[in-house]
Amino acid sequence: xxxxxxxxxxxxxxxxxxxxxxxxxxxxHQAGLEASLHQLGDQFLSELPQVLAGSDFxxxxxxxxxxxAWRLVEDQRLWRSLAPGELAELLAEALAAAATEEELAxxxxxxxxxxxxxxxxxxxxxxxxTMETTRDLSDMADAxxxxxxxxxxxxxxxxxxxxxxxxxxxxxxxxxxMGKLGAHELNLSSDIDLIFAYPRSGETRGGRxxxxxxxxxxxVGQRLIKLLDEVTVDGFVFRVDMRLRxxxxxxxxxxxxxxxEQYYQSQGRxxxxxxxxxxxxxxxDQQAGAxxxxxxxxxxxxxxxxxxxxxxxxxxxxxIQREVQRKGLEDNVKLGSGGIREVEFIGQAFQLIHGxxxxxxxxxxxxxxxxxxxxxxxxxDAAVDELKGAYLFLRDTEHALQAxxxxxxxxxxxxxxxxxxxxxxxxxxxxxxxxxxxELQRSKVARHxxxxxxDPDDDKDQPQLDYEEWMLLWDDLPEAEAAQQQLAEGGFQxxxxxxxxxxxxxxxxxxxxxxxxxxxxxxVFMPRLLGMACEQDDPDLALERVMPLVEAVARRSAYLVLxxxxxxxxxxxxxxxxxxxxxxxxxxxxxxxxDELLNSGRLYRPPEIAELVDELRQELVRIPEDDLExxxxxxxxxxRAHGLRVVASEIAGSLPxxxxxxxxxxIAEAILQQVLELAWRDxxxxxxxxxxxxxxxxxxDFIVVGYGKVGGIELSHGSDLDLVFIHDGDTEAETDGxxxxxxxxxxxxxxxxxxxxxxxxTTSGALYEVDMRLRxSGDAGLLVTSLDAFxxxxxxxxxxxxxxxxxxxxxxAGCPQLGERFNSLRADVLGRERDVNQLRQEVLNMRQxxxxxxxxxxxxxxxDPAAFTADALFDLKQDAGxxxxxxxxxQYAVLAWSCRYPELxxxxxxxxxxxxxxxxxLIASEDVQRLQEAYKAYRAAAHRLALQKQxxxxxxxxxxxxxxxxxxxxxxxxxxxxxx
Numbered sequence: 002x003x004x005x006x007x008x009x010x011x012x013x014x015x016x017x018x019x020x021x022x023x024x025x026x027x028x029x030h031q032a033g034l035e036a037s038l039h040q041l042g043d044q045f046l047s048e049l050p051q052v053l054a055g056s057d058f059x060x061x062x063x064x065x066x067x068x069x070a071w072r073l074v075e076d077q078r079l080w081r082s083l084a085p086g087e088l089a090e091l092l093a094e095a096l097a098a099a100a101t102e103e104e105l106a107x108x109x110x111x112x113x114x115x116x117x118x119x120x121x122x123x124x125x126x127x128x129x130x131t132m133e134t135t136r137d138l139s140d141m142a143d144a145x146x147x148x149x150x151x152x153x154x155x156x157x158x159x160x161x162x163x164x165x166x167x168x169x170x171x172x173x174x175x176x177x178x179m180g181k182l183g184a185h186e187l188n189l190s191s192d193i194d195l196i197f198a199y200p201r202s203g204e205t206r207g208g209r210x211x212x213x214x215x216x217x218x219x220x221v222g223q224r225l226i227k228l229l230d231e232v233t234v235d236g237f238v239f240r241v242d243m244r245l246r247x248x249x250x251x252x253x254x255x256x257x258x259x260x261x262e263q264y265y266q267s268q269g270r271x272x273x274x275x276x277x278x279x280x281x282x283x284x285x286d287q288q289a290g291a292x293x294x295x296x297x298x299x300x301x302x303x304x305x306x307x308x309x310x311x312x313x314x315x316x317x318x319x320x321i322q323r324e325v326q327r328k329g330l331e332d333n334v335k336l337g338s339g340g341i342r343e344v345e346f347i348g349q350a351f352q353l354i355h356g357x358x359x360x361x362x363x364x365x366x367x368x369x370x371x372x373x374x375x376x377x378x379x380x381x382d383a384a385v386d387e388l389k390g391a392y393l394f395l396r397d398t399e400h401a402l403q404a405x406x407x408x409x410x411x412x413x414x415x416x417x418x419x420x421x422x423x424x425x426x427x428x429x430x431x432x433x434x435x436x437x438x439x440e441l442q443r444s445k446v447a448r449h450x451x452x453x454x455x456d457p458d459d460d461k462d463q464p465q466l467d468y469e470e471w472m473l474l475w476d477d478l479p480e481a482e483a484a485q486q487q488l489a490e491g492g493f494q495x496x497x498x499x500x501x502x503x504x505x506x507x508x509x510x511x512x513x514x515x516x517x518x519x520x521x522x523x524x525v526f527m528p529r530l531l532g533m534a535c536e537q538d539d540p541d542l543a544l545e546r547v548m549p550l551v552e553a554v555a556r557r558s559a560y561l562v563l564x565x566x567x568x569x570x571x572x573x574x575x576x577x578x579x580x581x582x583x584x585x586x587x588x589x590x591x592x593x594x595x596d597e598l599l600n601s602g603r604l605y606r607p608p609e610i611a612e613l614v615d616e617l618r619q620e621l622v623r624i625p626e627d628d629l630e631x632x633x634x635x636x637x638x639x640x641r642a643h644g645l646r647v648v649a650s651e652i653a654g655s656l657p658x659x660x661x662x663x664x665x666x667x668i669a670e671a672i673l674q675q676v677l678e679l680a681w682r683d684x685x686x687x688x689x690x691x692x693x694x695x696x697x698x699x700x701x702d703f704i705v706v707g708y709g710k711v712g713g714i715e716l717s718h719g720s721d722l723d724l725v726f727i728h729d730g731d732t733e734a735e736t737d738g739x740x741x742x743x744x745x746x747x748x749x750x751x752x753x754x755x756x757x758x759x760x761x762x763t764t765s766g767a768l769y770e771v772d773m774r775l776r777x778s779g780d781a782g783l784l785v786t787s788l789d790a791f792x793x794x795x796x797x798x799x800x801x802x803x804x805x806x807x808x809x810x811x812x813x814a815g816c817p818q819l820g821e822r823f824n825s826l827r828a829d830v831l832g833r834e835r836d837v838n839q840l841r842q843e844v845l846n847m848r849q850x851x852x853x854x855x856x857x858x859x860x861x862x863x864x865d866p867a868a869f870t871a872d873a874l875f876d877l878k879q880d881a882g883x884x885x886x887x888x889x890x891x892q893y894a895v896l897a898w899s900c901r902y903p904e905l906x907x908x909x910x911x912x913x914x915x916x917x918x919x920x921x922x923l924i925a926s927e928d929v930q931r932l933q934e935a936y937k938a939y940r941a942a943a944h945r946l947a948l949q950k951q952x953x954x955x956x957x958x959x960x961x962x963x964x965x966x967x968x969x970x971x972x973x974x975x976x977x978x979x980x981x
Contacts, residue, residue, distance in 0.1 A: 106233065338443065371389055546582060882967040
């Protein structure tokens with residue numbers, strides 16, 4: 002049977018392969034196995050030369066243990082991926098006979114050598130993808146750690162007793178895997194970085210003598226390190242590195258959870274945060290380990306954007322660059338320029354800065370992190386594709402280098418044979434071809450690495466503003482006249498006011514109370530603010546609008562770092578604040594939304610409703626169910642962040658009015674659904690599940706109905722929510738929980754809970770103001786109404802104006818089936834035949850009351866033609882010819898005609914109802930067009946005024962034609978309403 006290479010190899014590589022094959026056959030002959038060679042199969046024999054071309058280690062293992070080849074082909078393990086847990090099962094079988102620690106060590110080493118050969122074989126021949134290789138290696142380390150630990154724990158506790166906590170319960174150690182092991186990214190010859198911990202102080206029980214838990218676990222840890230790390234005639238299992246533990250080599254080998262938490266809270270350094278990103282429980286007590294990682298999570302991921310970490314990351318980056326230059330690491334594929342470490346640094350830098358806010362970044366493996374950077378638009382797709390491609394190429398190179406001798410190296414070979422072998426394994430015809438591709442990949446990484454947390458002042462591609470002149474003004478405090486002259490030369494129209502703003506900031510109590518580091522950050526930021534303000538169309542307004550924010554964040558200076566490090570974000574801030582005092586005020590009150598300015602691609606692209614719902618759900622699912630405070634914070638941030646994105650798009654002109662209202666309404670719907678589910682879960686947890694009328698448990702038989710703007714999909718900035726709560730449970734039957742309530746009280750408290758979550762003022766403000774006065778009987782009625790009671794009220798007691806309101810009512814959240822029943826009831830109530838004359842008079846009377854109470858003086862008590870002059874004010878909503886007139890006409894039409902044209906009940910928004918009236922032939926097309934144009938124009942003007950924090954009123958000579966058209970149509974449908 003032939004053992005020649007199936008593909009041509011360089012001559013010197015072929016000679017090496019022939020030598021290895023000869024040595025192997027000699028070993029087979031001496032073991033009496035040569036006659037059984039055919040049992041290995043053609044695939045093994047044809048692939049063997051290719052593997053030997055890349056690995057002297059495989060050649061040595063096959064020579065030392067000739068029977069290994071037969072074990073390798075067993076169950077096709079060379080040519081298939083192992084199932085989850087299969088490798089641990091194989092190790093358990095191999096260790097079953099271990100009676101002593103020496104036997105355990107020998108069996109572990111033999112297992113490792115065989116698995117190492119299997120993994121190298123599959124990797125070199127590309128039977129396994131790169132990350133399958135790293136996962137196999139990590140799984141092998143996990144299995145060796147876990148089973149080695151369990152054996153040692155049992156052996157030691159048999160003599161020394163079991164370590165117990167204060168409650169007497171036995172304890173186990175927690176082994177944290179750091180670095181590549183924690184991320185399931187081990188290479189073929191990785192060290193494993195570990196930290197040992199145990200839950201609580203205590204002592205052993207049941208042994209010859211008592212030891213403290215720490216002493217016991219130190220002994221276990223020492224034995225475990227020796228078991229894996231010691232080099233014997235059988236080799237080693239894994240080299241163990243414990244230097245990442247607190248205090249490094251000088252620290253205790255094992256720490257209690259409390260000691261670890263205290264250390265990281267009080268002394269933890271930035272590089273330790275960087276390392277802890279990848280920490281994972283690899284052996285020992287998994288449940289306790291999860292509790293430990295939860296305790297340490299606040300140290301790793303700050304609650305909000307952590308731009309304060311930038312300086313530490315920049316120092317680390319500079320250290321990496323200096324190390325490459327000093328140590329001559331240009332030919333090191335891990336540590337050299339454009340190497341593996343730089344790809345990992347890019348991902349982890351974003352994780353440290355953004356991971357507290359963006360939980361999708363809180364994961365260990367680098368490739369999924371890079372995918373998140375693309376998905377969430379932290380980096381362009383093309384950049385991420387380049388980084389991922391380079392990372393896989395570099396990892397394949399690293400594995401090829403280490404497969405040769407099972408040696409921890411990332412240095413490129415300098416000898417001709419080594420270079421030829423590496424090029425061959427990597428699929429290139431020559432070393433020069435391979436080297437050219439390597440340099441291309443490294444150059445891509447180096448370019449992206451240079452751009453990460455780069456000093457914005459060093460960006461040669463961006464026009465540099467002259468900050469130095471503004472540093473002199475801010476730092477040196479020149480005389481008022483000189484300062485004002487400089488401000489005037491910089492473009493400020495009112496330099497006196499600008500200088501007073503700066504002096505007031507300098508002298509404010511918050512700035513005077515700043516700590517040194519915060520003051521240094523302010524001193525770096527202010528010249529940049531002044532320089533960029535001068536670039537705006539109105540520097541005076543830009544500075545005036547942003548100064549309250551600067552003072553508000555003076556003692557939370559990480560926000561100043563954010564804006565200093567991201568000139569694009571500072572630019573967006575100035576643009577938005579200049580455009581809208583409302584936005585400036587909101588950002589000053591809730592600066593946490595500043596992180597939305599970092600990504601202009603996302604800032605100006607509000608998501609669709611399905612994305613909104615999914616994003617909020619994913620944010621909340623990561624919060625413990627009983628942590629209502631944090632859940633409320635997530636809801637508030639979600640609303641403010643997405644509201645800012647809508648405003649930015651509106652100001653930029655990329656989002657028309659109708660879409661603005663759509664998005665604001667979708668945001669409210671997504672929030673209401675989650676608020677309802679949070680409140681329901683909390684009530685069920687406390688009191689149990691309510692009952693239906695047939696005695697079966699209710700499954701959220703509850704809906705939140707929206708009226709007014711939210712019901713009509715017409716929310717604007719700052720709108721409150723007109724809501725009605727409806728349920729379909731049995732109000733008499735009690736819930737089935739530990740503290741039962743009758744159904745009536747259950748649903749009332751559920752409604753109260755929903756209102757509390759929506760309206761409670763936290764540090765992040767309130768979600769929405771809620772108006773419940775449209776419920777049956779208004780303020781005098783029940784907070785939550787059953788569907789049957791709601792139906793009776795609408796059919797027997799409701800006023801005409803309440804049916805007008807019902808035109809714009811629709812379910813926003815809750816049970817879909819109950820929502821359909823509500824819609825059927827709504828259609829039944831609105832679609833009944835009415836006395837048109839009586840209806841007209843009731844609508845007229847209600848409209849006149851509103852004008853008298855809410856309109857401007859020019860239209861109270863009747864319409865005055867003088868209202869069309871510039872001297873009079875036009876209330877866009879309430880005055881004659883305004884928004885409410887259009888709404889009343891539409892509502893009148895629905896109530897009058899839907900009995901014959903039920904299609905008018907399909908929609909709740911005025912624009913589409915008007916479309917329905919046109920399609921039914923009830924209103925002329927040109928009249929519908931004028932009403933729709935006027936309605937959109939009025940609402941657009943109201944939106945603009947709201948952004949300027951101005952009331953919804955314009956000079957009376959504006960919208961002259963629209964007002965005349967609306968009054969004309971009103972008088973046709975509802976004569977005498979305008980008083981003309």
